[in-house]
Amino acid sequence: MINRRELIIGGACLATAATAEVLRPNRRVSLLAEGQKLDNGIPRAFGQWEMRDSDGVLAPQSEDSLAAKLYNQTVTRMYAGPDESLIMLLIAYGNTQSDTLQLHRPEVCYPAFGFEVTESRPTALPLAGGVAIPGRDLVAVSPGREERISYWTRVGEYLPVDNGEQRRMRFRTALAGIIPDGVLVRISNMQADAKAGFAMNARFAADLIRAVPPAYRPALVTTEKARQLASAA
DSSP states (O other), X not given: OXXXXXXXXXXXXXXXXXXXXXXXXXXXXXXXXXXXOHXXXXXXXXXXXXXXXXXXXXXXXXTTSXXXXXXXXXXXXXXXXXXXXXXXXXXXXXXXXXXXXXXXXXXHHGGGGTOEEEEEEEEEEEEETTEEEEEEEEEEEETTEEEEEEEEXXXXXXXOSSHHHHHHHHHHHHHTTEEEOEEEEEEEEOOSSHHHHHHHHHHHHHHHHHHSOGGGHHHXXXXXXXXXXXXXX
């Protein structure tokens, strides 16, 4: 015979299971429209920048790599400026951000390629009309190579600047029942002067977002930032 204590414990377990099911994210929200290909939305030439061969861009290396499983679409490009200064661009998009699948931040993945991250600090990249996007500046060093990296991440409608913030923002979307998409936009160069290198990244970011068709901007910078940019135009 089932006693009262067992009934109470069983009821509590059922209530916990029911609550967990209610809190389980079940609504997918994507800021990249169905059928949109990021490669089509990123211009190959804009402003003073023109695309070059992109052999030097760090990107997922195989279909079996973890990074390749995390991202449904990637765009890897190299651009030359008016003085032939080179900028490397990586945009990695994942349609599902969850506990097991979420964006890998460069300060985590660069060491896997043999780099040492010697500097990491939050930044704000000015885009246009007083609109800025929060991100990070990094310096990554390996033998014979030193990169100045500026990047930002978007998880749903949030723009987290570190791993802790990324986890908190993903948790908020989960509580709202949302399975969000996400994107990493990484811009880097190998300028010897750090100040000049990060300034070049910032100029490129502003020129890039200005040149991206409005329909693609939410996927890169959130709906609200895209709206602000449209208002500032």
